Amino acid sequence: MENQLACRVTAAWESGRKGTVAAPGIEPKIRFSSPPEFKGDPGFWTPEHFLLAAVASCFVVTFYALADRSRMEFGKLDLSVEGRLGMFEGRLSFREIILQPTLTILQAQDRDRAYALLERTEHGCLIARSLACPVMMEPLVKSPEEILAT
Numbered sequence: 001m002e003n004q005l006a007c008r009v010t011a012a013w014e015s016g017r018k019g020t021v022a023a024p025g026i027e028p029k030i031r032f033s034s035p036p037e038f039k040g041d042p043g044f045w046t047p048e049h050f051l052l053a054a055v056a057s058c059f060v061v062t063f064y065a066l067a068d069r070s071r072m073e074f075g076k077l078d079l080s081v082e083g084r085l086g087m088f089e090g091r092l093s094f095r096e097i098i099l100q101p102t103l104t105i106l107q108a109q110d111r112d113r114a115y116a117l118l119e120r121t122e123h124g125c126l127i128a129r130s131l132a133c134p135v136m137m138e139p140l141v142k143s144p145e146e147i148l149a150t
Helices: 047-069 108-124 144-149
Strands: 011-016 018-023 024-032 074-088 091-105 136-138 139-143
Touching: 047 091, 047 108, 074 139, 091 108, 108 136, 108 139
Parallel strands: 091 136, 091 139
Antiparallel strands: 011 018, 018 024, 074 091
């Protein structure tokens, strides 16, 4: 099967355990380091952060596309993503990734539809589907009434 989409990034070493990543036609370059736990400098993006950011951004754009296609109106989507690392076969790897979307809906009667849309998003996210570790979701849907009550 012929590739219909190809993406390219470049990485360059700067010094120590730091470098930059870039993509053709996209600004700015992003500076990164290995994690401080691996003798990297604090305050920089790490490869681990990039992976979680890829999952998070994919989830958000997938949700917006599915919501638009299904004509689901909503107020806001916030997403927190946590990656848990551990040893597997003597190597450190991601053991699981937890998605915690909080979706604010405009009408309380859309709650079931909202949860179904979040589930479709979880299964439709290209980046999450491409990973070897489990990606699990802990969704929360809030109505305007619930937000006002807090």
